Amino acid sequence: MNFIRFVKGSVQLFFRGTKTYYAWLLFLFLLIVWGAGGYAEQLRDGLITTNMRDSVSWAFYIGNFTFLVGVAAAAVMLVIPAYIYNWKPIKEITIFGELLAVCAVIMSIAFIVVDIGNPMRFWHMLPIFGTMNFPYSMLSWDFFFLLAYLIINFVVVSHLLYSIFYQKEYRKKMVLTIVFISIPMAVGIHTVTAFLYNALPARPFWNSALLAPRFLASAFCSGPAILLILFQILRKVTSFEIKDEAIWRIAELMVYAMFIYLFFTIAELFKEFYSGTQHLLYWKYLLFGIGENKELVPYSWLSIGMGFVAFILFLIPKTRKNFVTLNIGTVLIYASVYVEKGIALIIPGFTPDVLGQIYVYTPSMTEIRTAVMIFSLGSLLFTFLVKVAIAIIFENYNIGSIRRKEESVRIQA
Amino acid sequence: MKKSNSRRSFLKNISLASASALALSGCSLAELEKFFQKNFRTLSEKERKQLIEDLEAEYKQKYHKEFHLSDKPAIDGTLFGYALDISRCIGCRKCVYACVEENNQSREPQIHWIQVLQMEKEKGIDFVHSDVHYNPETVPEEGHFYLPVQCQQCRTPQCTTVCPVKATWQEPDGIVVVDYNWCIGCRYCMAACPYGARHFNWGKPEIPEEEINTEMHYLGNRPRMKGVVEKCTFCIQRVREGRYPACVEVCPVGARKFGNLLDPNSEIRYILENKRVLVLKEELNTQPKFYYFFGV
Numbered sequence: 009m010n011f012i013r014f015v016k017g018s019v020q021l022f023f024r025g026t027k028t029y030y031a032w033l034l035f036l037f038l039l040i041v042w043g044a045g046g047y048a049e050q051l052r053d054g055l056i057t058t059n060m061r062d063s064v065s066w067a068f069y070i071g072n073f074t075f076l077v078g079v080a081a082a083a084v085m086l087v088i089p090a091y092i093y094n095w096k097p098i099k100e101i102t103i104f105g106e107l108l109a110v111c112a113v114i115m116s117i118a119f120i121v122v123d124i125g126n127p128m129r130f131w132h133m134l135p136i137f138g139t140m141n142f143p144y145s146m147l148s149w150d151f152f153f154l155l156a157y158l159i160i161n162f163v164v165v166s167h168l169l170y171s172i173f174y175q176k177e178y179r180k181k182m183v184l185t186i187v188f189i190s191i192p193m194a195v196g197i198h199t200v201t202a203f204l205y206n207a208l209p210a211r212p213f214w215n216s217a218l219l220a221p222r223f224l225a226s227a228f229c230s231g232p233a234i235l236l237i238l239f240q241i242l243r244k245v246t247s248f249e250i251k252d253e254a255i256w257r258i259a260e261l262m263v264y265a266m267f268i269y270l271f272f273t274i275a276e277l278f279k280e281f282y283s284g285t286q287h288l289l290y291w292k293y294l295l296f297g298i299g300e301n302k303e304l305v306p307y308s309w310l311s312i313g314m315g316f317v318a319f320i321l322f323l324i325p326k327t328r329k330n331f332v333t334l335n336i337g338t339v340l341i342y343a344s345v346y347v348e349k350g351i352a353l354i355i356p357g358f359t360p361d362v363l364g365q366i367y368v369y370t371p372s373m374t375e376i377r378t379a380v381m382i383f384s385l386g387s388l389l390f391t392f393l394v395k396v397a398i399a400i401i402f403e404n405y406n407i408g409s410i411r412r413k414e415e416s417v418r419i420q421a
Numbered sequence: 422m423k424k425s426n427s428r429r430s431f432l433k434n435i436s437l438a439s440a441s442a443l444a445l446s447g448c449s450l451a452e453l454e455k456f457f458q459k460n461f462r463t464l465s466e467k468e469r470k471q472l473i474e475d476l477e478a479e480y481k482q483k484y485h486k487e488f489h490l491s492d493k494p495a496i497d498g499t500l501f502g503y504a505l506d507i508s509r510c511i512g513c514r515k516c517v518y519a520c521v522e523e524n525n526q527s528r529e530p531q532i533h534w535i536q537v538l539q540m541e542k543e544k545g546i547d548f549v550h551s552d553v554h555y556n557p558e559t560v561p562e563e564g565h566f567y568l569p570v571q572c573q574q575c576r577t578p579q580c581t582t583v584c585p586v587k588a589t590w591q592e593p594d595g596i597v598v599v600d601y602n603w604c605i606g607c608r609y610c611m612a613a614c615p616y617g618a619r620h621f622n623w624g625k626p627e628i629p630e631e632e633i634n635t636e637m638h639y640l641g642n643r644p645r646m647k648g649v650v651e652k653c654t655f656c657i658q659r660v661r662e663g664r665y666p667a668c669v670e671v672c673p674v675g676a677r678k679f680g681n682l683l684d685p686n687s688e689i690r691y692i693l694e695n696k697r698v699l700v701l702k703e704e705l706n707t708q709p710k711f712y713y714f715f716g717v
Contacts, residue, residue, distance in 0.1 A: 054647045055606075056530060056624035065611040065621060125606020125621065125648025128456065132586040132605055139460045139587040139603075147585035147609050209705045210579065210615035286549060363538060363570060363617045364548030 039384040046377025057374040063367035064358040073119035075349035080112035081198040082231020106165040113158040115386035213290035213357040228265035230345035246402040294356040315344035461600040495594035502682040506716040509676035512560040512567030516668035523667035524642040527626030534653040572618035572653035573709035580610035598640035606648040
C-alpha cells in the first residue's frame with residue numbers, strides 16, 4: 009500500500025513544475041516521437057536503413073554505446089574524491105551520480121539493442137536460457153558487467169531514497185560496502201568495453217594496449233561534466249548545498265584526466281607516425297583523409313579543437329574559477345568526447361577495411377533519429393528520477409507528508 | 422459497486438481482445454515455437470528431424486518447389502583444405518557468381534561470399550593498393566594480378582571466439598558454420614574477421630524463385646533471413662556428399678584446388694608437398710586452411 013502511495017505521489021510530482029519544466033518535457037516528447045519514427049523504419053526494413061555496410065559493420069550506434077558506458081563509469085567514480093576530500097554533501101553526490109549511472113547504462117544497453125539485427129533473439133545471450141559464450145566472448149563479459157553494474161547502482165540509490173522517504177536510517181554499512189564495490193566495477197565496465205575492441209587483432213586501429221587507459225581518461229572528462237552542470241542547477245533551484253570549492257575541485261580533477269588523455273594520445277600518435285607502418289592509414293584517414301576521402305576530417309579536428317580549448321579553460325585557475333568560462337569548458341569537453349567516441353573511435357577502425365577497401369560512412373537519418381530517440385528517452389527517465397530524488401531529499405516529500413495530506417483531505421470531507 | 426463491476430468487465434474485454442489479436446496477428450503457435458527454438462547444437466536427434474521437416478515445408482510454401490534440406494554431420498577422417506593458384510587466376514569473377522547461385526545468396530541487396538581483388542604486379546600482395554571494383558572490358562589487365570578472397574576456414578578462427586551466443590563454430594571437418602536461426606546479428610564476428618569473409622543481411626534477402634538451389638544444408642545454403650550473418654562454407658552441402666565446391670568446378674583456368682588434408686593421396690596434399698604455399702596475414706596466427714600458391 010505504501011509503495012502504491014509512493015508511485016502515485018512520484019507520478020504526480022513528475023507532472024508538476026514550472027513553465028520551463030513543461031517546455032522541457034514537451035521538447036523531449038517531440039524528439040521521442042520524431043526519433044521513434046526513424047526507428048520504426050529500421051525495424052520494418054532492417055539495418056539497411058542505416059549507412060552501415062559489410063565494410064563498416066559497426067558505427068554510430070556502437071560509438072554512442074561506448075560513450076554512454078564512459079558516462080556511467082565516471083558518474084560513480086566521482087564518489088572517490090567526494091569521499092577523500094570529505095565534501096559535505098557526499099550522500100547527495102552519490103545519489104545523483106548513481107542515478108546518472110543507472111540512466112546511462114540503460115541507454116547504452118538500448119544502443120546495443122537497436123544495433124543488433126535480431127533484437128527479439130536477445131535472450132540467446134542469457135546464461136541458462138540461451139547459450140552465453142562465457143568467458144570467451146568479450147561481448148558476453150560486457151553484457152554481464154553492465155547488467156551487474158546496473159543492478160548494484162539501482163539497489164544502492166533506491167535503498168538510500170527509500171530510507172529517506174520512509175524516514176528511516178539507511179544501512180550505512182551495506183551502502184558503503186556496495187558503493188566501494190561499484191567503484192572498481194565502474195573502472196571494470198569501461199575497461200571491458202575497451203577490451204571489446206582491443207581484442208581484435210584484425211583491426212590495428214584498436215589493437216593498442218593504450219585503448220583501455222585512454223577510454224578511462226576520456227570518460228573522466230565527459231562523465232563529471234554532466235554532474236558539474238547538474239550540481240549548479242540543483243544549487244540554484246533546491247536547497248542542495250555544494251561549495252564552490254568542491255565544484256572547482258571536480259574541475260581540477262578533470263584537468264588531470266584531460267592531461268593524462270592528451271599524454272596517452274600523443275604517445276599513441278608518436279608510435280604510429282614515427283614507425284609509419286601500414287597501420288598508420290587509419291589515423292591518416294581520421295586526421296587528414298585518404299585521397300579524396302576526407303569525410304571524418306572535420307569531425308576529428310572539431311573534437312580536437314573543442315577538447316583543447318576546454319583543456320586551456322580548465323587549466324588556467326582564473327578561467328576555471330569563473331563560472332561562465334567553466335561552463336563553456338564543460339560543454340566543450342562533453343561535446344569533444346562525444347564526437348571522439350561517437351565517430352572518431354569506431355569508424356577509422358573499419359576504414360580502410362580488412363581488405364584495404366574504403367567505404368565512406370557517415371550516419372544516416374535513421375541512425376540519427378534512433379539515437380535521438382534513445383537520448384531523449386534517457387533524459388526523460390533521468391529527469392523523472394532526479395525530480396523524485398530532489399523532492400525526497402530537499403522538499404520533504406516523504407511518507408509522513410503524504411499521510412498528513414491524506415488526513416487533511418479526510419477531515420475536510 | 423457498479424464501478425468495480427465495469428472495471429472487471431473492462432479487464433475481461435481487454436484480455437479477450439488481446440488474446441484474439443494475438444491469434445489473428447501472425448503471432449501463431451508456429452512462430453512462437455520458432456522464437457523459442459534452441460541452438461542447433463543443443464537439439465536432440467528428434468528435434469532436429471522435426472526442425473528439418475518444418476523448414477522444408479516452409480521453403481516449399483514460399484518458393485513452390487521441393488527442397489532437400491540436409492543436416493549431414495562431418496565425415497570422420499576429413500579435414501577440408503583449399504589451394505588457389507595465383508599465377509593462373511585471371512580475375513573473371515565466374516567463381517563469385519557461381520557461388521551466389523549455388524549458395525542462395527541474396528541478389529537484392531547483393532551479397533558476394535567471394536571478393537576478387539585486383540592487385541598491382543609491382544606491389545605484390547598489398548591490400549591497401551588493391552581494388553575490388555575493377556571493371557574493364559576484358560581481364561586480365563596489363564600489369565595486374567588477381568587475388569580472390571573468401572572465408573579462409575582458419576584453424577584458430579577469431580570470429581567464433583567472439584560470438585556472444587555460440588551461433589557460429591568450427592565443425593570437426595574444419596568448416597566454420599553459422600546457425601542462422603540462432604545468430605542475433607551483433608556483427609562482432611565481422612569486426613573480428615581479418616579477411617572480410619563474413620557478410621550481413623542488411624535488408625530482406627531476395628532470391629528469384631526460378632534461381633533457387635533446392636539442394637541445401639542446414640548449416641550452409643538454406644535461405645537466410647534479414648539481420649543475420651552468413652559466410653562461405655566450402656559448399657558444405659556438396660563437399661559432405663563427396664563433390665567439389667561450386668567455385669572449384671566453375672573456374673575456367675583450373676586455379677582452384679580442393680581436397681581432404683588428412684588424405685595423403687589428395688591433390689591438396691600434393692600441392693602442399695610440391696609447391697610453395699602462403700597464407701594471408703599469417704602474423705595474426707589464424708592458421709588458415711585456405712592456401713595460395715604459384716603453380717607456374
